[in-house]
Amino acid sequence: MTTKNYDPAVLGRDRSAPPEPVFSDEQRSVALEIVGKYPNKRSAVLPLLFLVQSIDGYVSEAGMREVAHILELTSAEVLATGSFYTMLKKRPQGDYLVSVCRNISCTHRGSRRVIAALVDHLGIELDETTDDGLFTIEAAECLAICDGAPSMQISYEDFYNVTPESVVELVESLRAGEEVRSVRGETIKKSRAISYEIATAGLRVPGTAGDHQGRTIGGESPRADTAPSFRPKETGDVDG
Ligand code: FES
Numbered sequence: 517m518t519t520k521n522y523d524p525a526v527l528g529r530d531r532s533a534p535p536e537p538v539f540s541d542e543q544r545s546v547a548l549e550i551v552g553k554y555p556n557k558r559s560a561v562l563p564l565l566f567l568v569q570s571i572d573g574y575v576s577e578a579g580m581r582e583v584a585h586i587l588e589l590t591s592a593e594v595l596a597t598g599s600f601y602t603m604l605k606k607r608p609q610g611d612y613l614v615s616v617c618r619n620i621s622c623t624h625r626g627s628r629r630v631i632a633a634l635v636d637h638l639g640i641e642l643d644e645t646t647d648d649g650l651f652t653i654e655a656a657e658c659l660a661i662c663d664g665a666p667s668m669q670i671s672y673e674d675f676y677n678v679t680p681e682s683v684v685e686l687v688e689s690l691r692a693g694e695e696v697r698s699v700r701g702e703t704i705k706k707s708r709a710i711s712y713e714i715a716t717a718g719l720r721v722p723g724t725a726g727d728h729q730g731r732t733i734g735g736e737s738p739r740a741d742t743a744p745s746f747r748p749k750e751t752g753d754v755d756g
Pocket residue numbers: 617618619620621622623657658659660661662663665667
């Protein structure tokens with residue numbers, strides 16, 4: 517993890533609000549609902565950082581300061597917690613985050629060629645975003661879906677057995693505004709929407725993740741249609 521994108525000035529004991537608030541009045545009331553879920557308000561630091569990410573597209577310096585101010589922490593304490601997690605981004609992201617696994621199973625099954633195809637087709641390097649702001653591509657470590665290698669995620673939803681050709685088709689479908697579904701059947705959403713769902717998980721506030729009860733993000737769902745038999749036959753673990 518790196519902190520080089522942040523102004524060193526925020527790494528001190530500063531607890532003041534940023535000059536320009538990140539949260540609107542409505543977003544601030546959602547933030548306070550999140551804080552209210554926890555007996556110790558500092559426990560809300562991660563969901564509040566996801567709330568910032570749902571607004572700014574990453575954990576901005578101003579957002580970090582605002583979270584620190586709300587939770588009565590220093591900016592350094594917020595940064596120390598938030599910078600540990602790869603899902604909290606340190607620089608602006610595209611609408612869709614494409615994460616291709618490059619760990620051992622996926623590398624053996626061709627993920628380097630998949631990454632090369634994305635780099636070539638989108639004209640960007642890893643950890644860069646297309647000029648139109650649509651796509652950020654990154655290499656991920658094991659996504660825990662090795663049985664579908666080479667595997668990848670878009671906005672944290674899984675895709676198995678991807679190829680250089682299929683990833684190009686996927687990004688072009690998203691660019692065209694078409695509905696794209698993951699291997700679990702979930703419609704691919706924009707990264708900011710996913711951050712908002714994570715931030716507001718368990719809330720009953722209208723318009724928050726309370727509307728998505730029972731849904732999981734990037735993990736196994738309890739629904740019958742996502743049981744192992746739903747997986748592609750190529751993975752070899754099909755019994756139905
Ligand atoms: S090695 Fe790629 S998902 Fe595990």
